[in-house]
Amino acid sequence: MSDDSGLWLLSLGPAGAAGLYWALYRFYRNTxxxxxxxxxxxxxxxxxxxxxxxxxxxxxxxxxRINGDNVRAYRKRVRRLRRRDPG
Structure with missing residues (x-):
């Protein structure tokens, strides 16, 4: 065996990434x-x-400013949600 026998294993990374990218692109795009x-x-x-x-x-x-704006009156703009009793 030569020292290049593990080279195929290193090529799986980029090939797998390209395959995963293509599969996800096709799945989500559905072109x-x-x-x-x-x-x-x-x-x-x-x-x-x-x-x-x-x-x-x-x-x-x-x-x-616009007359009648409520920028600073945040309590008038935002209402607190009231919890309902489960009973």
Missing amino acids: DKSHAFEHETAVEAKPVTGSDHKINEIKGTQQT
């Missing part, structure tokens, strides 16, 4: 089984409807 929405679905576009009406305009505001 051969997935639905190709862009090719298999007909989408009919319709003209855009609606209108643009200006309702309000604010110019030159210097306010850095």
Whole structure:
């Protein structure tokens, strides 16, 4: 036997890693089984409807906050869950 007899054992590491990567990629991606929405679905576009009406305009505001915000009042924003009695 030569000194290269254990070389096959060292090649199992990268080959096994590549095989595991390929198997996991195929399992989670399912590219051969997935639905190709862009090719298999007909989408009919319709003209855009609606209108643009200006309702309000604010110019030159210097306010850095919104009136009535509750950023600092965390007890009003977050409610504590109440435990139900099992009985």
